[in-house]
Amino acid sequence: MMAEQLIDITETAQDYLRDLLSKQDQAEIGVRIFVERPGTPHAECCMAYCPEGEQEESDVRYDYEGFHAWIEGKSVRYLEDAVIDYKKDSMGGQLTFRAPKSRVPDISEDATIEEKINYVLYAEINPNLAAHGGSVQLLELTDDNVAVLEFGGGCQGCSVVDVTLRDGVEKTLQERIPELAGVRDKTDHTVTDNAYYS
Template sequence: MAETLITVTPTAQDYLRDLLAKQSSPGIGVRIFVERPGTPHAECCMAYCPEGEQEGNDVRIDYEGFHAWIDGSSVRYLEDAVIDYKKDSMGGQLTFRAPKSRVPELSDDASLEERINYVLYSEINPGLAAHGGNVQLLELTDDNVAILEFGGGCQGCSAVDMTLKSGVEKTLKERLPELTAVRDKTDHSMTENAYYK
């Protein structure tokens, strides 16, 4: 499954094997995941993963001399991903490309955070883009409050309260009834590029 989706080139495997061999923690591997998957802000990440720190839905892939844990909820965003290592005059660079990491996609078991991002990037942001604006999810609290941040022409815009209540919050709560509230964490004192001042 995951091992066929992600390609770790032989040079990257050599690099990771050497890197992990220098760590003092026995049984340490790497954990591969996508932060903010399915959004334009998606980032492919790799971190040390000491034994026992993997999560319940992680998928283990064994390589010669080391192992990797793939975050279960990131697997579909890592399809066709390539992790490579190229030597250069400065030593070398590990690269991580995942062409599907930014593609909005919803599965039947998508988390509330993934569903919020899907609505924001597929329905709400295209409308805000007409005014040079955008909105992104900063945080989802334990009691299902979405904390949002507006950017571009929305930051400092005098109509942002109306946009939040009549547009963004209404749309999100219609699509995601388990959402309890939507809050704006944007600093609207900056009005330099605002669509309406």
Template sequence: MSEELIRITDSAQDYLRDLLSKQDQEGMGVRIFVERPGTPHAECCMAYCPPDEQEDGDVRYDYEGFHAWIEGKSVHYLEDAVIDYKKDSMGGQLTFRAPKSRVPDISPDASLEERINYVLYAEINPNLAAHGGSVQLLELTEDNVAVLEFGGGCQGCSVVDVTLRDGVERTLKERLPELTGVRDKTDHSVTDNAYYS
């Protein structure tokens, strides 16, 4: 693809070219993706990508002397992203700024996972925050069960079952009818910050 999605500065391109040239595999590139996209916990990641190890849906971008594969489902979270490299006394540091990586995607074709995250962070967490609590999506199973983890005041709280059943699960199922269930995977034996003990 010719048009740049991610701006990789000249210094970062030099650094990546040098890094890739030290790999003993011909045609080695990088793969760029976002872990937990559309949530406050989003993390931009980069890994080596040997030839033919990109995944279906990945998009290839060519830079001078190397190429990058962008994970298909991360593409719109990486719009306007900038990768830079600055030398310092310890050698140097690669920085990755992706302003859209933490913005929930609520477009009509957003995945169920993205829509669950949107409801959690836009509707449910602001209510839980009043009790110092929060909830996040750990995974979505193949049969559309949302596996959640509570944190803060909700972890170890004696009424978390009520919160899960009457608040979180009801809200998620009302907004997302294709969701078949909600499961809590929190370790509630930790009660240090529990709102109700």
């Protein structure tokens, strides 16, 4: 599936990518662009080589002069208005990626459960935990819709983290996201260096 350009890849970045791709062994190779942890403050834009046939079904193809890019389907909305640039410097040069919407939580009606969890964590739960120097993030969502979380800062190793998890985090998430089956903590609580209560 081909579409109009979503990402502005500057001329210098296109030259750099064309050159990079021309040096690969495979004839039909492009790049795949995606966002790790989209909709969170930890969002990271990534690019990888993508030989023909390795793209996913939901990926969207964009053609540039001399090469093509596959955009991960679920990352598309987070990459609107993104700009990829290449700047030469004394070390050779660097590809830069600016995606202003990559960290903006999406809570539209068709948002995934992960996007809804991240929104509740960063909009409601983390501001409360920040009072104790703590935070929590989603590590993964299991196939049976259990959110696997990891606490950090003052929550890691805290003696009342079970209460925080059960009465605060889990209760809030399940009220806001009824399709969520449960919550599991995967934090290593033996590390108590920053614990709010030890």
